[in-house]
Amino acid sequence: MAHYTVEETLQMVLDSEEEFTFSSEEERDSDDERLHFEERLDPKNRAKEPVAKRAKVDKKPTQSWKTETDVDMAPQALRFLPTQEPGPQLRPxxxxxxxxxxxxxxxxxxxxxxxxxxxxxxxxxxxxxxxxxxxxxxxxxxxxxxxxxxxxxxxxxxxxxxxxxxxxxxxxxxxxxxxxxxxxxxxxxxxxxxxxxxxxxxxxKRGTAAHDRLFRVRPLMDSIRLACKAIYHPRRNLAVDERMVACKANTGMTQYVKAKPTRWGFKLFVLADSSNGYTVDFAVYTGKNNFPTGHGLPYDAVTSLLDRTVLGSGYHVYMDNFYTSPKLLTDLFALKFGACGTYRDNRKDCPQNAANSLTNKSVRGSIRWIRDGHLVFVKWMDTREVSVCSTIHAAYTGDTVQRRVKTQNGWRTKTFPCPAPVTAYNHHMGGVDLSDQLLQYYTTQHKTxxxxxxxxxxxxxxxxxxxxxxxxxxYGTMSHKEFMEELxxxxxGVSQKITPKRSSVDHVPVPGAGQASDATAGRRICVLCKAKHVLCFMVLFQ
Incomplete structure (x- = not known):
């Protein structure tokens, strides 16, 4: 057994006190832990435990939807700088x-x-x-x-x-x-x-990364895409949407889209000029994501069609809820592209469970909005709730729409307030629909x-x-039908104006021409009638 002197024992005690000395912060934490432990043991305080937890969670302020009476400022407008003058790129x-x-x-x-x-x-x-x-x-x-x-x-x-x-x-x-x-x-x-x-x-190479599913159409498809971008430069407002090409072949690339008139076929992602329906660019969906960004197919489809080196900057892109996400719109804004589109409430980073939101009992024309930097999220009650996200517009600028409403005295037209993003979306989103409509008028599609x-x-x-x-x-001088006929x-290699050939079957004798009367006196005999009469006479007397 070891024996220590008084001085050695005193030094050991001092050393032990230094070892277990707490700072004031550590003492406070220790006291809090002790009090918390005692409260947990005390049955009287057990009912307060959820309240304490809830207080810690609710430290972050809850988002609240604003109404049309609140003023919203639109983000700074992007400067429109196309690489070429919009319109046909041909010598006048x-x-x-x-x-x-x-x-x-x-x-x-x-x-x-x-x-x-x-x-x-x-x-x-x-x-x-x-x-x-x-x-x-x-x-x-x-x-x-x-x-x-x-x-x-x-x-x-x-x-x-x-x-x-x-x-x-x-x-x-x-x-x-x-x-x-x-x-x-x-x-x-x-x-x-x-x-x-x-x-x-x-x-x-099938089954490997080197296999190209579109290899059989690649040469012509690349040529058409380059021509579409070289011959015409689009105006500021663009639309992105899907287009279906009817086909039920078992290729692994055909898709089924229930909401489209053509449900089975190849799905194309199309970028079109909203003003006239011109197809600026397109990409055929092959059934798998070939883009390495890792942000999902909708994100990759839009970013692959928007080539800043070809288009320029300051364009406004409209899309539906399949594509719209806060991540996509934020990244497009960083690339100097404004964007607007309907969105799904369950998308990541979209406002959820915010206070003062629309309900099924909200009156028609009600508006709610939340701004997050360049992004504005807008909800509007029409016949149903409409959700739109934009980096271009302010939430509400006084726009109105007219709707027919049923009253006790019958149907009448009533004016309702409408958010600016919804008005712009309805005006510009139809670019791909217009393109599809023009394609369907005289489509060459048939069974093959x-x-x-x-x-x-x-x-x-x-x-x-x-x-x-x-x-x-x-020029603007031809209708679509006249253009196709001339093409x-x-x-x-023929002419449209073909002179019709007259034959004997086209001749219609004048009734009563063979009768002797004052009306036919002095009239010359028709050559065809005379030849026919002579032929019949010869057959009769043979």
Whole structure:
């Protein structure tokens, strides 16, 4: 057992006191822990425990929706700086026909690649044993083939065979004057946008990251996209939305969208000019996210279509609730793009459970808004609740809308206040819808066994519709129907004004011409009637 002197023992006590000495802060924390522990043990204080916890959680102030009576300031307006003057990027001194504008999208370079790949596919088919006759297709012949596709889009018949049907009341003579039915079918069967040998190499990479699902349409698709951005520069307001191309092929890329009129098919993300429906850019959804940002498909779809180096800055982009998120709108604002769109309440960083929100009993025209920096979240009660987010507008600037309301005395028109983002969204969001409407008027889509042919036909629709919009911007003298008729005539190498040929069946004799009367005295005998009379006379007396 160790023995210590008095001095050694005193030093040990001092050392132990120094070891267990607390600072004033530590003493306070220790006292709080002791008191808290005693309160937990005391049954009288157990009921107060949730209140104490709730007090700690509620330290953050709760958000509250503001009303239309509160003043909101819009963020600083972005300066509109497009890389080019908005409108057609063509020399005004040049004259542009429908065919010359169409050839800017389907250039002779793109057509030569299409011819070469089509001829290679035809040679491969003949090597497999197909016995149809097929000479190499030329560029001029392929333009005539496209002209026939547009003709069939305007003159609708039940099947392709009906366009070459003869000696029928419902026969159409024009297609047979352009090319034979067998020739048309041969080109259709072998039409190819990529080289068959390259297709085989790409198919061997299936299941790997190097495999390209759109390889068969890639050459023409890239050419069309570049032409869309080069020939026309959009105005300030743009719209982003989906477009469906009908197809039920089992490719792994077709989608089902319940809200669209065309539910099954390829889904395209489209950027369009809101003022006229011009398709500025598009991307085909392949069933997987090919973008590395990691922020989700809606975010990647919008950011991939908005190329600042091509467009410029200061544009206003409108989108629906599939795309809108605070993250996307904030990042677009940092890139000098304003954005506005409807949003879903369950999206991350959107206001939730805020006080003074709209309810099912809120009167029509009620407005609630919350501003978070450049973002403003607006709710408006129409027939149902509408939620819009914007980095462009103030919450409410005095705009109104008119709605028909049922009263005791019948229906009458009533004026309601409307938030500025909702008014702008309704005005500009229809850009893609307008584009879809123009495409559907004279679409070349029809049944086909090849999925890539469906996209080829859609590329034709985009090229023809964009060419019409550019022609309208330049001249504004033709309707859509007149433009398509002129385009078909030029592609097929014919004239629209064809003088009708008169034949013997067109002759209708004048009633009573063969009767002797004062009304017919001195009238010369019709040559056709005389020839027919002489022929009948000769047959009668043989």
């Amino acid at each position: 001194c040049d004259a542009h026909t429908p065919m010359s504008l169409f050839k800017m999208f389907f250039s002779e370079t793109a057509m030569s690649i299409l011819c070469r790949n089509t001829n290679a596919q035809a040679a491969r088919s003949r090597a497999k044993g197909h016995k149809y006759k097929c000479s190499d297709v030329s560029i001029s012949e392929l333009y005539r083939y496209i002209g026939l596709l547009f003709y069939m889009a305007m003159v609708k018949l039940r099947s392709i065979r009906d366009y070459w049907r003869r000696e029928s009341l419902f026969s159409v003579p024009f297609p047979a004057t352009v090319m034979s039915r067998d020739r048309y079918r041969t080109i259709s069967w072998n039409l190819h946008m990529s080289h068959p040998d390259a297709d085989k190499d790409n198919d061997g 066994m090849k999925w890539y042919r469906k996209l080829f036909l859609h590329f034709l629709d985009i090229a023809a519709t964009n060419a019409y919009i550019v022609h309208k911007e330049l 078909i005539a030029e592609l097929c």
